[in-house]
Amino acid sequence: MPFSDFIGQEHIIGFLQKGLASGKMSHGLLFSGPRGSGKGTLALLLAQAVNCLAPEPPCGTCLSCRKTAGMNHPDVRIIAREGAHIKMEQARVLRLEASRPPYEGWKKVYILDGAEDMTAPAANSLLKILEDPPPYILFILLASRPRLLLPTILSRCQVLPFRPVPEETIASYLLERTGDLLPGEARTYASLSQGYPGKALQLYGDRDFAALREKAAAFLQETADTGAGEGFYLAETLAELKDPGLFLDLTLLYLRDLLLYKRSPEAGRLYYADFETSLKKLAPIPERALLQAVKTVLAARKEMAVPVNQKLVLGVMLLELKEVI
Numbered sequence: 001m002p003f004s005d006f007i008g009q010e011h012i013i014g015f016l017q018k019g020l021a022s023g024k025m026s027h028g029l030l031f032s033g034p035r036g037s038g039k040g041t042l043a044l045l046l047a048q049a050v051n052c053l054a055p056e057p058p059c060g061t062c063l064s065c066r067k068t069a070g071m072n073h074p075d076v077r078i079i080a081r082e083g084a085h086i087k088m089e090q091a092r093v094l095r096l097e098a099s100r101p102p103y104e105g106w107k108k109v110y111i112l113d114g115a116e117d118m119t120a121p122a123a124n125s126l127l128k129i130l131e132d133p134p135p136y137i138l139f140i141l142l143a144s145r146p147r148l149l150l151p152t153i154l155s156r157c158q159v160l161p162f163r164p165v166p167e168e169t170i171a172s173y174l175l176e177r178t179g180d181l182l183p184g185e186a187r188t189y190a191s192l193s194q195g196y197p198g199k200a201l202q203l204y205g206d207r208d209f210a211a212l213r214e215k216a217a218a219f220l221q222e223t224a225d226t227g228a229g230e231g232f233y234l235a236e237t238l239a240e241l242k243d244p245g246l247f248l249d250l251t252l253l254y255l256r257d258l259l260l261y262k263r264s265p266e267a268g269r270l271y272y273a274d275f276e277t278s279l280k281k282l283a284p285i286p287e288r289a290l291l292q293a294v295k296t297v298l299a300a301r302k303e304m305a306v307p308v309n310q311k312l313v314l315g316v317m318l319l320e321l322k323e324v325i
């Protein structure tokens with residue numbers, strides 16, 4: 001795939017394209033960003049680009065690009081943690097390999113996934129090559145916690161921080177890529193991905209998540225229907241969920257939708273557009289009560305962030321919600 005198909009990170013792609021065009025790319029690049037931000041995907045695209053045989057790299061279709069994408073290009077290697085660390089033995093092999101010129105490409109590319117988890121001896125060994133790199137070498141370090149890297153390594157690398165991608169961009173990408181999502185669903189996944197397409201795709205692949213979203217859509221009605229005294233039972237079932245915090249995030253999106261829907265039932269950009277019947281049913285709840293409900297759920301969400309008695313927090317939340325809706 002060409003760089004233009006990559007979602008977001010235009011600032012990094014522009015920088016890489018300039019480097020490719022001028023032939024003046026740093027020998028050490030550090031992609032920093034959380035899991036799911038696309039560091040690995042972009043690293044592989046760059047690995048394709050530096051050895052691509054077409055005039056506009058990476059073409060994705062030439063022999064070299066195909067070999068890289070299939071992870072069988074002899075000049076492209078991914079080094080990942082063995083257990084908890086990238087170890088000295090891996091760095092030793094890497095140094096030996098890096099001392100030999102490429103087999104068939106222009107560049108030898110080493111992608112170090114989880115670079116911050118290199119042991120100190122491994123990092124020092126890598127530093128020796130970074131200090132005096134052969135001209136054909138390109139190291140791409142991937143790190144979600146770059147501050148854990150040795151300062152000497154950091155100073156030898158061009159640091160390229162990944163930034164969150166706008167929600168609408170991710171939602172459109174999901175709709176196009178998956179082909180089976182409704183716009184509201186895609187927006188929900190995008191909203192909870194914190195701006196990272198990989199996270200959105202992960203949520204899409206998680207069957208439990210779709211069920212959780214459905215549960216959140218039914219939750220307010222369920223709370224309203226719950227008789228006095230049953231609140232704590234409902235709280236128990238919520239506490240047993242795999243991720244009660246995520247459930248509350250979904251509930252907050254639903255409340256946000258309900259507030260929007262009340263003002264204008266035509267409101268586009270709803271997260272729960274596919275649950276219009278339930279939104280319509282709850283729309284008579286006064287706005288003030290809904291705002292209070294948002295505050296109540298937000299407070300519970302904050303308390304869930306630290307180890308607490310989840311059942312108690314959720315139970316209190318339910319009692320408070322029942323008072324307002």
Ligand SMILES: [Zn+2]
Pocket residue numbers: 048051052053054057058059060061062063064065066
């Ligand atoms: Zn190519």
